[in-house]
Amino acid sequence: MKNRLITFILIILAMLVVFNSGTFLNSSDSISPTLIIGFMLLSSFVVGFFFERGGLPRITGYILSGLVFGPFILKFYSSESVEELLFLNSLALAFIAFNAGSELRIKEIIHDIKPILYLTMGVTIVVFTGVTTIVFLISDLIPFMKPYPLPAKIAIASIFGIISVARSPSSAIAIINETKAKGSYTSTILSITIIMDVLIIILFALVISINSLVIEPGSTFEFSFIAFLVFEILIAFVLGFFLGKFIIFLINRIKVEFSVVIIALGFFVMKFSHFAGSFISNNYEMNLNLEPLLICMAAGFTVQNFSGYGDIFLKRMDKISIPVYVAFFTITGASINLDLLRTGWILGLIIFFSRISMIYLGSGLSTKIARSEKKIKENSWLGFITQAGISLGLLSEVVRRFPEAGIHIQAILIATITLNQIIGPVGFKYGLFRAGETFRNREETSDKKQ
Amino acid sequence: MKFLIAIIIIAGTALIGSRITFIRTQLGLGVKSIFITGIEYIMLGLLLGGSGLNILDVDTIRKFQPFLIFGLAWVGYLYGIQFEIKLVRTLPEKYFSITAIQAIITFIIVSVSMFVFFHLISLFPLEKAIVLSIILGIAALSTAQSALAITNRNFKFRDQRLFDLLRYIASVDGLFSMMFFSIFLAFSNPGTAAISSILSALKWSGLTAFAALVPALIFLLMNKSGYKHGDFHLLLTGIIAFTGGMSWQLGLSPLISGLLAGIFIANTCKFRIRALNFLSDGEKPIYIIMLIILGAGWNLGLKISIPAVLIFIVFRTAGKVVGNFAGVKSFRSAFPIPPGVGFSLLSEGGISFGIIINFKILYPELSSHIIHIILISAVFFELISPRLILSFFQERVDQKSGPLSGGKDEK
Structure with a gap:
């Protein structure tokens, strides 16, 4: 512990020396990305260790480290520097999506189909209706909602509701990897989280399409929009299936550095999706939006369920997971815009508590109806708090579709998502521990037996 | 889009290239030596760069700069972490002295001759001519191990001690290159060719020590045996x-800071072997990427090309031969060392490439001439080195069983 503390101080001092000693180069007016990455990796590594010692998840430490040293508090690196590193986040997201897909095992899903189905439906319905109702009820206290007529207020409230349903597979997987958790609680929560990641895209599109009619007078309901979305998802799954088959071939035949291959493939999928989308829209006047994360997820799912290499794939991914998580969550933390957070934090806090209450209620009801195991009944809500990337992505879409109201919704929900990002992993780690499925639980049990 | 294509090509090449060796292929010794030094990747870079397909244009190369900085530090660490003083001391002290003498003489001969040449052609102002000559001298003195490795694979030296001496010189003279490079950087002003004051040189040295020792100390403090694979990496x-x-x-050299940090870790950290293994695993792909980028920046259309390269080749050969001769003559050896031993130490690459890459990022304006001379001469030296070793040691080597350069591709 003492060594870590000295290390931490040394890292900070070194950065201060670099900032204040001047440079031998005349042209160096911005901070080198190499230095930022080095600093991020080391500082987050140490902060993550402190959090772990305090019984908290490392990833919360990584996020907070990025937030504190980032452009809005200590300013060790600027927003521009963080933007330059965002491509690393895309790579990490692709990696996490591969991982998420390969964590889904058909056998396990079928085995736990009842709790999975009930919890997915129950929590979605309760959180959506609950948060929508609460936001609607307090809409007169929300300045930007005041001028809107009643139907528009309901529509806007439903946007808060639908985004509250989204979760974060990346955080869930990172916590599971960190705690080396295994068991029915772990697999149920993970399966629901990943399934929700796909469902939320469809539900969001549905809600947005209906809301357009209310918020933007003159709009018409576009059923084709939903159909096209389903079509896009199907294409992503098909592409993911073939990519998965290609990965199986690579594992089987080519003895190359797997970590580099998988990250390169992720990068390729990201770029290919954007390229294919813009190529088709330019040449065929069709707005095809291939979701790269769905492709990666489907590829991971294919490797796990349509080959005998699922475990090898996961093991190899695990070897490089720590650097990926550190980079991803630190950059995520550094990307949190505190200026936006300041403007919407009170309402954000209200929605944060409303969401958690609804998750608790929804989980309780669903597990009761499904007659789930006790540990799932008592702890499932703790696994559904995390929120991150996808929610922010959906928020950007809200701003794009409804620029006027969207910017206010974004300010409020960023505050909520930030809180969920920080509190969620703590909750899930605690839930895993209470369910007795972490590595520490297993060690304690074996100690007792001895 | 260009950047994407560049990444795909470079990453793919690094990935595949790091798994292939050409030692057992049916190629001539010189060509094999070229492949070991990695010159084929420089050629690929040349093809992709401004002189070829222009996929790796100036802008794209600039985007790779953070990686070059990282790669140089990596190479520095890898080289430094092998210098465990305890181990170095087990080797005869006079080996070190022979290496030092040959390094200093080669450096002086090459630097002076190149300076005279640059001065005579009057293409550069005095300060630039000095910088170019010094860097060429520094790059010239280090020996790549490729030709020795190739020869050793096919032939057995009758006196193993002689081969050990050659290998020692080829491994350790890179340290002198780095030392001279450090002194050069301390007294020069990056970006320009102006000579700095003693105070500035001291500041440079202090900051370099700081940039090396702080991370090394962090590594020591953070290290513990229970680290998982991922944590350690x-x-x-x-x-x-x-x-x-x-x-x-700070405007310092990532290569030198990495080297110092590596030496510090090698002599203080009990997990140095674990670190060395990790660094060695990543060496080849990183090296390949750096060579491709180096090749992409190679400007073939320079005026001074042929005479400058010829003079460099002639005086480097002279420096190596005279330097090694003087080194060997200065000490009594327990075994016979032929006077022309320097002919077997002409192979060029490795550290020289690292130094010119580092020079390129600090002195972009001046680097094109250096890159041009070093790369052409490296191809030449790699082609002739194995044959020179064989013809020089004709009576001192036996061919190993099996074909001279036959066998299957090794993957």
Whole structure:
């Protein structure tokens, strides 16, 4: 512990020396990305260790480290520097999506189909209706909602509701990897989280399409929009299936550095999706939006369920997971815009508590109806708090579709998502521990037996 | 789009290239030696660069600069971490003295001759001519191990001690290159060719020590045996990026800071072997990427090309031969050493490439001439080196069983 503390101080001092000693180069007016990455990796590594010692998840430490040293508090690196590193986040997201897909095992899903189905439906319905109702009820206290007529207020409230349903597979997987958790609680929560990641895209599109009619007078309901979305998802799954088959071939035949291959493939999928989308829209006047994360997820799912290499794939991914998580969550933390957070934090806090209450209620009801195991009944809500990337992505879409109201919704929900990002992993780690499925639980049990 | 294509080609080449060796292929010894030094990747870079397909244009190359900084620090760490003083001391002290003498003489002969040449052609102002000659001298003195490795694979030296001496010189003279490079950087002003004051040189040295020792100390403090694979890799990667980034930010050399940090870790950390293994695993792909980028920046249309390269080749050969002769003559050896031993130490690459890459990022304006001379001469030396070793040691080597250069591709 003492060594870590000295290390931490040394890292900070070194950065201060670099900032204040001047440079031998005349042209160096911005901070080198190499230095930022080095600093991020080391500082987050140490902060993550402190959090772990305090019984908290490392990833919360990584996020907070990025937030504190980032452009809005200590300013060790600027927003521009963080933007330059965002491509690393895309790579990490692709990696996490591969991982998420390969964590889904058909056998396990079928085995736990009842709790999975009930919890997915129950929590979605309760959180959506609950948060929508609460936001609607307090809409007169929300300045930007005041001028809107009643139907528009309901529509806007439903946007808060639908985004509250989204979760974060990346955080869930990172916590599971960190705690080396295994068991029915772990697999149920993970399966629901990943399934929700796909469902939320469809539900969001549905809600947005209906809301357009209310918020933007003159709009018409576009059923084709939903159909096209389903079509896009199907294409992503098909592409993911073939990519998965290609990965199986690579594992089987080519003895190359797997970590580099998988990250390169992720990068390729990201770029290919954007390229294919813009190529088709330019040449065929069709707005095809291939979701790269769905492709990666489907590829991971294919490797796990349509080959005998699922475990090898996961093991190899695990070897490089720590650097990926550190980079991803630190950059995520550094990307949190505190200026936006300041403007919407009170309402954000209200929605944060409303969401958690609804998750608790929804989980309780669903597990009761499904007659789930006790540990799932008592702890499932703790696994559904995390929120991150996808929610922010959906928020950007809200701003794009409804620029006027969207910017206010974004300010409020960023505050909520930030809180969920920080509190969620703590909750899930605690839930895993209470369910007795972490590595520490297993060690304690074996100690007792001895 | 260009950047994407460049990444795909470079990453793919590094990935495949790092798995292939050409030692057992049916190629001539010289060509094999070229492949070991990695000159084919420089050629690929040349093809992709401004002189070829222009996929790796100036802008795209600039985008790779953070990686070059990281790669240089990595190479520095890898080289430094092998210098465990305890181990170095087990080797005869006079080996070190012979290496030092040959390094100093080669440096002087090449630097002086190149300076005279640059001065005579009057293409550069005095200060630039001095900088170019010094860097060429520094790059010239280090020996790549490729030709020795090739020869050793096919032939057995009757006196193993002689081969050990050659290998020792080829491994250790890179340290002198780095030392001279450090002194050069301390007294020169990056970006321009102006000579700095003693105070500035001291500041440079102090900051270099700082940029090397702080990360090394962090590594020591953070190290513990129970680290998982990923934690250890993360820590080492973070340390290397931090060293390289700090050095670059301060206008220092990532290569030198990495080297110093590596030496510090080699002599203080009980996990040096674990670190060495990790660094060695990543060496080849990183080296390949750096060579491709180096090749992409190669400007073939320079006026001074042929005479400058010829003079460099002639005087480097002279420096190596005279230097090694003087070194060997200065000490009594327990075994016979032929006077022309320098002919077997002409192979060029490795550290020289690292130094010119580092020079390129600090002195972009001046680097094109250096790159041009070093790369052409490296191809030449790699082609002739194995044959020179064989013809020189004709009576002192036996061919190993099996075909001279036959066998299957090794993957």
